[in-house]
Each structure stands twice: as C-alpha cells, then as structure tokens.
Amino acid sequence: MISFNQASVVAHDGATILHPVSLRLTEQRISVIGANGSGKSTLARLINGLVEPSSGSVTVHTGTGTGTDAGTGTGLDTVADGAAVRRAVGFVFTDPSAQLIMPTVIEDVELSLRREHRDAGARRAAALAALDRFGLAGFAERSVHALSGGQQQLLAIATVLATEPRILITDEPTTLLDLRNTGIIGDLLLSLPQQVVIVTHNLELAARADRTLVVSDGRIAFDGEPAAAVAHYRERVAAQ
Numbered sequence: 001m002i003s004f005n006q007a008s009v010v011a012h013d014g015a016t017i018l019h020p021v022s023l024r025l026t027e028q029r030i031s032v033i034g035a036n037g038s039g040k041s042t043l044a045r046l047i048n049g050l051v052e053p054s055s056g057s058v059t060v061h062t063g064t065g066t067g068t069d070a071g072t073g074t075g076l077d078t079v080a081d082g083a084a085v086r087r088a089v090g091f092v093f094t095d096p097s098a099q100l101i102m103p104t105v106i107e108d109v110e111l112s113l114r115r116e117h118r119d120a121g122a123r124r125a126a127a128l129a130a131l132d133r134f135g136l137a138g139f140a141e142r143s144v145h146a147l148s149g150g151q152q153q154l155l156a157i158a159t160v161l162a163t164e165p166r167i168l169i170t171d172e173p174t175t176l177l178d179l180r181n182t183g184i185i186g187d188l189l190l191s192l193p194q195q196v197v198i199v200t201h202n203l204e205l206a207a208r209a210d211r212t213l214v215v216s217d218g219r220i221a222f223d224g225e226p227a228a229a230v231a232h233y234r235e236r237v238a239a240q
C-alpha cells in the first residue's frame with residue numbers, strides 16, 4: 001500500500017509542481033495518465049524517494065516490518081527510511097539506456113543484485129535465472145546496445161524485478177516500443193504479483209489497471225475506475 005499524506009512538491013523557484021495530495025493506493029495495478037508536464041512523473045518519483053515532498057509525506061507499507069514500519073504499522077517514510085524504501089520500491093524509467101550501464105546484459109542484472117548476493121557465483125546464477133524468466137537468457141553475454149528497444153525495456157524491467165521489490169513503479173514503459181512490444185510489456189506489467197504503478201500515455205494500457213489517477217496541472221483531477229478516468233481525460237482534452 002502507498003500513502004500520500006498531503007504531499008506537495010514545490011520547485012526551487014517557488015512554482016508548485018504538485019499541490020498537496022492525499023491518497024491511499026491499495027489496488028494492485030494503478031495507472032496514472034494526464035497531459036505532458038501535468039506532474040505524473042513527479043507523483044511517481046515521490047513513491048520511491050527520487051523526489052522528496054516539500055510538505056506532507058509519502059509512505060509505503062511493505063508488510064516487512066522494517067524501519068518506521070516496525071511495530072507501528074505506519075509504513076516506511078520515503079525520506080526517513082529512504083534506503084529501505086528504495087529497496088522496497090523498484091523504478092523503471094522510460095528510456096532503458098538510462099539504467100542499463102554495464103557492457104553486457106548479464107552484468108547489468110548482476111549489478112542490480114550486488115546487495116542481495118555478495119558471492120559472485122550465486123549472483124551470476126540469480127542473474128541468469130532473472131534473464132531466463134523474461135526469455136533473455138540467450139542474450140546474457142551480448143552488449144546491451146545489441147538488443148532491440150523492446151528487449152532493452154524487458155531487460156530494464158528484469159534487472160529491477162531481480163531484486164524482488166514489493167512495489168514496481170514504471171514511468172512510460174511503452175513509449176519507445178512498437179505495437180507488439182507494447183503488448184508484451186503491458187501484459188507482463190499487469191500480470192506481476194507486485195503492486196504496480198504505471199505512468200503512461202497509452203490509454204489502452206491505462207484502462208487495464210484496477211484504478212486510474214488523472215493528473216492535471218499538479219492536481220489529481222480524477223481518481224477511480226479506469227474506463228471512467230480515460231473518458232474524463234478525453235473530455236478534458238476535447239474541451240481545451
């Protein structure tokens with residue numbers, strides 16, 4: 001579960017990027033839609049502490065009983081428990097090249113597993129298993145740059161999921177993908193056991209979530225059933 005408690009984000013120049021928002025996100029699959037620059041990425045980045053709230057707080061409830069969550073049931077605070085939150089909440093960026101930095105595919109997965117597996121042999125075995133799960137084991141020794149866009153996005157998701165986060169946040173995961181890979185990545189994200197937050201301009205994908213937030217001018221303009229949220233967003237755009 002993810003809680004926004006009157007969380008706001010104000011830029012250095014004093015401009016409000018996100019007005020105070022309170023939300024309890026308990027559904028397994030949440031989509032976030034809205035215009036360019038409306039504040040979707042900022043909302044998503046608050047969840048794993050990539051952006052810190054200027055006021056209020058954001059907490060994630062992992063059920064693991066660590067950090068401030070221990071005994072209190074109040075959840076991990078994205079600022080006070082930053083390290084634990086980043087372990088619990090995986091983040092996949094739009095552009096896989098932003099997070100795939102090692103020479104080969106397997107080395108990228110191994111890098112993300114460095115905390116989980118100190119032993120090199122165990123780390124390699126776990127990395128291979130993670131690649132295998134996504135049909136990428138055959139690419140293990142390849143350069144990341146020799147993968148297609150869809151394969152790179154799959155790999156980016158695989159490297160994050162290898163660490164078994166409790167929550168996965170994806171910021172426009174299908175933007176760079178063709179129709180087929182959009183379908184593959186969408187099906188994958190929607191079938192994960194984790195709680196998943198998908199920021200997307202793909203309204204078909206957004207409509208397959210359990211709950212959809214429409215962000216507009218730094219506020220939640222609609223929060224509810226996905227088909228109704230998409231209709232609300234379309235009406236909003238048509239009215240402009």
Ligand SMILES: Nc1ncnc2c1ncn2[C@@H]1O[C@H](COP(=O)(O)OP(=O)(O)OP(=O)(O)O)[C@@H](O)[C@H]1O
Binds near residue numbers: 034036043
């Ligand atoms: N660090 C920052 N300092 C100043 N302004 C910022 C900062 N980060 C984001 N903004 C501004 O806040 C607004 C919201 O940005 P955000 O990236 O959250 O939008 P978005 O809805 O994800 O947009 P897109 O769909 O284009 O990715 C934009 O106007 C952006 O320029």
